[in-house]
Amino acid sequence: MMYGYAGTILRVDLSNATIRKEPLSKSLAENFIGGRGFVAKMLYDEIPSGIGPYDPENMLIAATGPLTGHFLPASGKTHFGTKSPATGGYADSNMGGHFGPQMKYAGYDVLVITGRAISPSYLFINDDTVEIRPATEYWGQGSITTEKNFKNHLGDDYQVITIGPAGEKRVRYACISHDFGRQAGRTGVGAVMGSKNLKAIAVKGTGSIPVADLKKAYAKGKQAYQKVMAKPGFKGWTPEGTAGITNWTNEVGVFPTRNFQTSHAGHYKNINGEAILNRLKITDKGCFGCPTPCGKYGHTQTKLGSAYVEGPEYETIALFGGNCVLKTIEEVAYANYLCDELGIDTISAGVVIGWAIECFQKGILSRDDIGREIDFSDLDSVAYLLNQIARREGIGDLLAEGVKIAAEKTGKGSERFAIHVKGLEWSGYECRNAPSMMLAYLTADVGAHHNRAWVLGHDVAGAWTNVHDLISSETEIRAQPKAVVSERSAEYVIESQDKRSLFDALGNCRLQMMELGFEAEHYAELYSVITGITKSWEALLKISERIWQLTRAFSVREINGFGRHLDFPPARLYEEPIADGPNQGHVLSREEIDDLLTWYYTARGWNENGIPIKETLLSVGLSEVAEDLEARGLL
Amino acid sequence: MELRAIHENCSGCNTCRLACAIENFKEVNPSRSLLTIEARFPAPGDYRIHLCDQCGECADSCPEDAIHLKDGAFIVDPDACTGCLICVEVCPHDVMFIQKHSDVPIKCNLCGECARTCPRNAIVWVQDIENDGDQESEVA
Numbered sequence: 001m002m003y004g005y006a007g008t009i010l011r012v013d014l015s016n017a018t019i020r021k022e023p024l025s026k027s028l029a030e031n032f033i034g035g036r037g038f039v040a041k042m043l044y045d046e047i048p049s050g051i052g053p054y055d056p057e058n059m060l061i062a063a064t065g066p067l068t069g070h071f072l073p074a075s076g077k078t079h080f081g082t083k084s085p086a087t088g089g090y091a092d093s094n095m096g097g098h099f100g101p102q103m104k105y106a107g108y109d110v111l112v113i114t115g116r117a118i119s120p121s122y123l124f125i126n127d128d129t130v131e132i133r134p135a136t137e138y139w140g141q142g143s144i145t146t147e148k149n150f151k152n153h154l155g156d157d158y159q160v161i162t163i164g165p166a167g168e169k170r171v172r173y174a175c176i177s178h179d180f181g182r183q184a185g186r187t188g189v190g191a192v193m194g195s196k197n198l199k200a201i202a203v204k205g206t207g208s209i210p211v212a213d214l215k216k217a218y219a220k221g222k223q224a225y226q227k228v229m230a231k232p233g234f235k236g237w238t239p240e241g242t243a244g245i246t247n248w249t250n251e252v253g254v255f256p257t258r259n260f261q262t263s264h265a266g267h268y269k270n271i272n273g274e275a276i277l278n279r280l281k282i283t284d285k286g287c288f289g290c291p292t293p294c295g296k297y298g299h300t301q302t303k304l305g306s307a308y309v310e311g312p313e314y315e316t317i318a319l320f321g322g323n324c325v326l327k328t329i330e331e332v333a334y335a336n337y338l339c340d341e342l343g344i345d346t347i348s349a350g351v352v353i354g355w356a357i358e359c360f361q362k363g364i365l366s367r368d369d370i371g372r373e374i375d376f377s378d379l380d381s382v383a384y385l386l387n388q389i390a391r392r393e394g395i396g397d398l399l400a401e402g403v404k405i406a407a408e409k410t411g412k413g414s415e416r417f418a419i420h421v422k423g424l425e426w427s428g429y430e431c432r433n434a435p436s437m438m439l440a441y442l443t444a445d446v447g448a449h450h451n452r453a454w455v456l457g458h459d460v461a462g463a464w465t466n467v468h469d470l471i472s473s474e475t476e477i478r479a480q481p482k483a484v485v486s487e488r489s490a491e492y493v494i495e496s497q498d499k500r501s502l503f504d505a506l507g508n509c510r511l512q513m514m515e516l517g518f519e520a521e522h523y524a525e526l527y528s529v530i531t532g533i534t535k536s537w538e539a540l541l542k543i544s545e546r547i548w549q550l551t552r553a554f555s556v557r558e559i560n561g562f563g564r565h566l567d568f569p570p571a572r573l574y575e576e577p578i579a580d581g582p583n584q585g586h587v588l589s590r591e592e593i594d595d596l597l598t599w600y601y602t603a604r605g606w607n608e609n610g611i612p613i614k615e616t617l618l619s620v621g622l623s624e625v626a627e628d629l630e631a632r633g634l635l
Numbered sequence: 636m637e638l639r640a641i642h643e644n645c646s647g648c649n650t651c652r653l654a655c656a657i658e659n660f661k662e663v664n665p666s667r668s669l670l671t672i673e674a675r676f677p678a679p680g681d682y683r684i685h686l687c688d689q690c691g692e693c694a695d696s697c698p699e700d701a702i703h704l705k706d707g708a709f710i711v712d713p714d715a716c717t718g719c720l721i722c723v724e725v726c727p728h729d730v731m732f733i734q735k736h737s738d739v740p741i742k743c744n745l746c747g748e749c750a751r752t753c754p755r756n757a758i759v760w761v762q763d764i765e766n767d768g769d770q771e772s773e774v775a
């Protein structure tokens with residue numbers, strides 16, 4: 001008996017309509033924990049090398065972790081993984097809500113989807129009953145509409161994930177949607193789901209997850225809640241959720257604005273957390289087990305219409321309110337709603353649209369190319385482009401490819417301000433005066449995403465500090481000194497990468513640790529009493545490091561000519577000093593970026609081209625991976 | 636003394652349901668819990684907590700007189716119950732449950748675990764409310 005886990009992997013091949021259940025192996029669980037660890041291991045071992053992301057052989061994996069669904073703060077996460085439509089390498093995307101817990105109550109730790117259904121289908125799971133069912137009637141519908149229709153049809157006790165039109169049309173940044181406002185947003189997991197003709201998965205579980213020592217686990221879980229609730233951030237951070245950081249990022253000048261031309265938006269007080277509370281919010285909305293619900297569900301009204309919408313959370317504020325310069329929280333929320341219904345990642349969409357507007361302003365894309373005039377601060381432009389993108393109509397077909405491919409196809413210097421790393425669009429922190437955070441973006445395994453390391457505290461405050469303390473310390477808009485570029489950045493980034501991504505393996509939210517400062521070590525205790533496998537936090541971090549090396553190895557194997565050049569930001573971020581605001585005039589030079597990468601590679605045990613060396617792979621227990629890469633001439 | 640829901644505080648975490656299942660059935664399995672959380676999305680965009688307020692309509696309706704008040708909670712006597720499920724029909728909050736392992740309906744026994752574990756103060760003892768003027772106005 002394996003404790004903590006549900007014990008079964010469910011494999012569904014949509015091409016030949018086969019459904020297979022296999023026991024979760026003890027060694028997989030012990031060596032890779034769950035979630036992101038399972039995703040990395042299964043992708044590396046099972047994907048035929050060289051396939052395209054939309055080939056039927058690609059896998060779409062939904063993996064929970066050992067903590068998912070248990071009694072402890074915020075155990076509601078599900079981790080999706082696939083070969084990346086954004087980068088061609090490793091991809092994963094994390095989602096909150098209630099889906100993962102429900103998977104485990106139904107008896108499954110992991111769902112693995114391969115193949116392609118002949119016609120639009122959905123996967124139905126009710127405990128042991130698993131069926132591939134027709135979904136033609138839902139095809140073409142928006143994500144929110146589809147989820148509601150499924151709930152009406154199957155019952156509210158089903159948890160549902162869906163794709164919208166963007167996923168069906170394989171927009172490279174289509175998301176998987178759930179719970180009317182939660183998404184696996186990044187890396188195009190929704191496009192892979194669409195390529196499989198899979199519109200939705202509905203799951204209901206009425207089973208129970210075995211626990212090694214339930215009495216102790218329950219007591220420890222209650223203590224954990226009490227400790228989280230005793231943190232100052234419980235009352236201070238929760239009301240605004242992630243949006244609460246908007247003031248701070250503007251005051252210290254790291255808020256991407258006008259396609260990253262600058263890092264401060266003058267109107268930030270019109271799009272911050274307070275604006276959400278005063279003008280949009282109906283209810284706090286959280287994931288399973290969460291004491292600090294970051295979701296702010298509300299209602300927005302604009303000239304284009306009104307809508308119920310969850311959010312906007314910080315990232316959406318940054319990319320639509322900053323990068324596309326939408327002027328009011330109502331407009332940002334409406335763009336958010338359009339993305340949610342169409343099934344598009346708000347981060348990538350905000351970057352792509354910012355780039356397109358700048359291309360238009362510079363005459364690189366014409367009115368004819370686009371179909372109309374477009375501008376910053378214009379909700380009509382944003383709404384028009386989102387609809388074109390989701391349906392791949394007109395200019396939308398180009399923009400749906402993501403900013404990297406769109407810029408390569410467009411040329412004329414537009415690559416210089418196409419803000420991505422490896423093909424994944426940059427999320428909501430501008431880094432020209434934040435060397436550690438810059439390095440975090442450059443080396444994140446999925447591309448330019450902040451989820452793997454968040455080290456702005458080091459850059460701005462000079463130390464690690466939880467987000468609540470950072471944002472509640474008094475700030476004002478003031479000129480920032482040029483940041484010091486040092487070897488320490490590599491250390492900070494690695495520490496944060498191993499720590500933060502461990503939560504994606506455990507199946508738990510990290511925000512209670514990151515934002516409130518709830519001590520990470522508690523999770524090792526919870527893991528041990530729940531699974532009966534005693535591991536210290538340090539031992540778990542070692543596994544996290546193994547997973548990190550493995551995801552890098554996957555990209556080395558799958559991306560032709562992988563190397564240092566792919567860890568570089570676009571030219572704007574090392575050539576153009578920031579236009580105005582607190583960091584006016586600052587920029588990291590190409591040499592400084594090269595130094596940061598070299599320090600990082602050395603500390604990670606990689607060669608000067610950013611490829612893990614054999615000894616490194618052996619030292620983290622990945623000898624088969626070393627052999628495989630060696631046999632392919634990649635080591 | 637009974638439980639009361641403050642719906643506006645609820646954020647849908649279902650911590651209460653998991654606690655109820657662990658406390659009463661020793662299972663990590665919220666489907667066995669004796670209260671439900673209704674998520675009303677996309678509109679009107681809020682939560683409704685359905686819990687037993689010990690109103691006693693189940694006991695009044697039972698033709699076998701199998702439901703008795705004990706320490707403030709109405710409890711189904713499994714030996715006297717014939718499984719007619721009339722009580723399930725009449726319960727105004729839909730919180731008389733039929734679980735898959737049994738023919739006899741089961742309901743909240745007022746153990747209080749949901750109220751103790753709710754991190755949002757969305758389930759409270761009515762007695763607490765009556766002692767606290769602030770909260771009373773919230774539920775009024």
Ligand code: SF4
Binds near residue numbers: 076285292294510
């Ligand atoms: S903090 Fe936010 S993302 Fe994390 S579990 Fe709570 S509601 Fe979900």
Ligand code: SF4
Binds near residue numbers: 668686
């Ligand atoms: S009082 Fe006890 S039995 Fe009743 S719903 Fe709450 S936890 Fe369940």
Ligand code: SF4
Binds near residue numbers: 646648650756758
């Ligand atoms: S524990 Fe409280 S906030 Fe969470 S679902 Fe139950 S009543 Fe709502």
